[in-house]
Amino acid sequence: MKPATLKEIATTLGLSISTVSKALKDYPDVSKKTKKLVKELAETLNYRPNASAVNLRTKESKTIGLVIPEVVHHFFSSVIKGIISEAEDKGYLVIILQSNESFELEKKQIELLINKQVDGILISLANGTYDFSHLKAVMNQGITLVMFDKIAKIVDCSKVIIDDQMAAFDATQHLIDTGCKRIAHFRGPLTPQNSIDRFLGYKKALLHNQIPYDPSLVYILDAMSFEEGQHFTKELLKDHDDIDGIFINTDLVAIGSITELNKRNIKIPEQISIIGFSNWFMSSVISPTLSTVNQPGHLMGKKSFKLLYKEIKKRKEGKKIKFKNVELKTDIILRDSTKKI
Amino acid sequence: MKPATLKEIATTLGLSISTVSKALKDYPDVSKKTKKLVKELAETLNYRPNASAVNLRTKESKTIGLVIPEVVHHFFSSVIKGIISEAEDKGYLVIILQSNESFELEKKQIELLINKQVDGILISLANGTYDFSHLKAVMNQGITLVMFDKIAKIVDCSKVIIDDQMAAFDATQHLIDTGCKRIAHFRGPLTPQNSIDRFLGYKKALLHNQIPYDPSLVYILDAMSFEEGQHFTKELLKDHDDIDGIFINTDLVAIGSITELNKRNIKIPEQISIIGFSNWFMSSVISPTLSTVNQPGHLMGKKSFKLLYKEIKKRKEGKKIKFKNVELKTDIILRDSTKKI
DNA sequence: GTTTTTACCGAAAACGTTTTCGATAAACTT
DNA sequence: AAGTTTATCGAAAACGTTTTCGGTAAAAAC
Structure with missing residues (x-):
């Protein structure tokens, strides 16, 4: 019942603890015969070195x-x-x-x-x-x-x-490459570094393509929830009628947005393109399926x-x-x- | 740099290791004064008992x-x-x-x-x-x-x-309670116990409500994927035009099914009710949101x-x-x- | 035959705790 | 004043390893 120890093996074999220990670790100063003996008994007794004891001794x-x-x-x-x-x-x-x-x-x-x-x-x-x-x-x-x-x-x-800035740049660039000219951004709160970096990547991509940066196209979300995705999509549509793309900080929000757009029969991506961030599983299951940035977890x-x-x-x-x-x-x-x- | 030990505390305080140990554990045979002394030094030295040593001693x-x-x-x-x-x-x-x-x-x-x-x-x-x-x-x-x-x-x-059978029974019963009379079942493979139990729960609920069990309404899936959900929904609609409810073995398949029904403009739940199993997060986000069995992980x-x-x-x-x-x-x-x- | 090497083994310390069992001195009894 | 209790502390063993350092016997060398 109790786990076997070096001592047990040693006494039943008439050896010392040190020899048993060394035999099990193939030290050169133990004869092949005793090594065999020790190993066999260890096997049958199902010996396992006590991790705590080892740690105490070896410091790791x-x-x-x-x-x-x-x-x-x-x-x-x-x-x-x-x-x-x-x-x-x-x-x-x-x-x-x-x-x-x-x-x-x-x-x-x-x-x-x-x-x-x-x-x-x-x-x-x-x-x-x-x-x-x-x-x-x-x-x-x-x-x-x-x-x-x-x-x-x-x-x-x-x-x-993750190189958030570059990822956001690439995502925005992809929207531009596929013909979008008025691109909104749903960003996260002001403090977290990744939310900042994604915003900067978005901005950089615009400038890199000579598209003027318009602060009114950037919406600052808080809870980053499905509901916020719906809500800010409504706001966006109210504020701007010329939007043709949205880069959204995270997939869940993007799915909220897609749901809202679907409800209004706005065609994705024909009228408005959406790209998310994180590649949540459900992004491949929503209709239409969501283009997104894959975070290599x-x-x-x-x-x-x-x-x-x-x-x-x-x-x-x-x-x-x-x-x-x-x-x-x-x-x-x-x-x-x-x-x- | 090195973590503090009882010994260190003992020597700098001119006490024995045992006393220090006991002081820290509020043994009654240590004076309040020394307890205070020991605890204070332990605090400043940021003393933590060495887990390996404790384990070695206490066996756990x-x-x-x-x-x-x-x-x-x-x-x-x-x-x-x-x-x-x-x-x-x-x-x-x-x-x-x-x-x-x-x-x-x-x-x-x-x-x-x-x-x-x-x-x-x-x-x-x-x-x-x-x-x-x-x-x-x-x-x-x-x-x-x-x-x-x-x-x-x-x-x-x-x-x-989990009591799969009862869960499946309840899910099916809910479909019946809300007026469904011809209920299909998308089940999992034949061997896993939970897939068997859910099927049995479905069957039991039907019989319990004097609804005849019709084997042709039970579809055996394999991969349990989104795509299978779509595929078997098509099959089901082809085979039976009087279906008003489906009990689906797992949410992912159910979402495939919903997607297919949405595409065909079949109203959920007015024409066909759907209930899934597992309560995946996305089930609360799909449109319409999916009724399901919550597995209390x-x-x-x-x-x-x-x-x-x-x-x-x-x-x-x-x-x-x-x-x-x-x-x-x-x-x-x-x-x-x-x-x- | 003596010395040197080699092969094999064990004693012992150390890792940092916990806990039992005395030991000592001070404080009470009577 | 002698015995008894109480308060406070420490010595030491034990937990199961690893590893250094000798030690002994047999084998090899001269």
Whole structure:
């Protein structure tokens, strides 16, 4: 019933604990005969080294922590998948915690992970996070930290993000390439970096094509919900009757917009083209299907873990770590809500 | 840089390790003065007990393992969320692993968790799992096991599942209650238990209302995709012109069906009512919004962890454990694709 | 036959806790 | 004043590893 230990193997075999330990790890100073003996008994006893004891001795837990704002979210679950698969590859396990977009909870989760002596932490910040001392505490404890997606530039560590500005540029450019001349933008709140960057990409694309930037075409949303998509589409149609394209900050809002346009029998993309952002699953299912920017969550997870892994390794070897900023390229998924080229 | 230890606190304060340990845990045989001293120093040094050392001493890792077929899935991510939040409440951390619906991988993940000496394991089986010796190994190692969602009746442990048959009964009953008389059913493949149970619930509801069961109204799908939803709707309309309701095995297919009906300008729910299963997010966003059966993933996660927790506790206290079978009640989400009562 | 090498093994410390069991001194009893 | 209680602390073992450093015997070398 109780798991077997080195001691058990040692005593039943009339050996010392050290010899058993070394036999199992193929040390050269153990004879082949005893190695065989030890390994066989270990097999039949179903011996597994006690992880806590190993960690205590070797100082590494082979475990990392992951803190995200919300598990039930297509993008984040893709990230999780990427991280888990990559971590498994390197023999690491992943403890997942959720901040629920709350700063307080985020702090608490970080605390838990530090207590657990994880070898590293991957984090995507909660919206509410305004102070970063808890993250500095992580670094101070000698734990490697890598931020992804929702980051804070001020924290000194490696980061993996999406090149939001370029993605937004490309999306807007695609609208222009397919003939749109009056392009509106539904943007997110003023503070989050990605909402800013997407707006800047939109603006840059206009200017790059000698299309005048008209601030009245930019609508600032708050909740980023389906309902807001409907509402601001109504507003937009009321304010401007010459719109032929909308670049929308996120797919859910875009779907709200499409629903509203459908209701009014406005033809997509013949009259108005729509392009979204994130490539939610339902975007391929709505009618018409939604062209959008694909956020490579899986890749982001993989990259983030790889970075973390490298830094953990370097730290162990006592080498210096130079923090990196990785910007992932996005790609555009062309569907039926924009015209073909 | 290095995390503080009891020893450090002890030496700088001129105390013994034991006293420091006891001071931090408010043992009665430590004076208030030294307690204060110790706690203050611990605070400033940012002392955290080394989890590995504690585990080694106390035999519990305060960590559980979770093995699921696929992370990127709305239902499973809800389950994950439920488990994590409940676990956090009890001071447990959750290590998540993925089987990718592969039996081999599932075995490997279980191995990893056993090595890690988790206190318990929660698992939803991969489709490919045909042998259960790896799960018996878990029990033999003294690790508590609870299965949920996709279970194997043959394995002797507690289980948490959804009452698919009753859910399907209720869904069909709702169609009948709102006036449907000729109700079709799009079912899943022949083998999975839930697909069987949902079919049986459908059939039972018909008989319960003296509606004759007509096998030609039951369509067996395979991929359970959006496209199949469209395809079989066409078939259904071709075969039967008197249909006034469809109970569909899963929301994605239902959305395919709605799309097809919309295209043909068949009014939902006036001409045909639709009810789905699973309550995917997009069901609240499609037009018309889809009535469906809500699978309480979050609740299932919570319940599963609670069960696991109780059994871990009992095992620790040396008490006997009586395995339970929990069947979770589903509820129907009424939206616009079915008529109001 | 003595020395040197080689092959094999074990003792012991260390990782950071928790907890039992004394030990000491001060404070009470009577 | 002697015994008894109370308050406060520390020594030490234990949890299960890993790894260094010797130690012994057999084999090899001279």
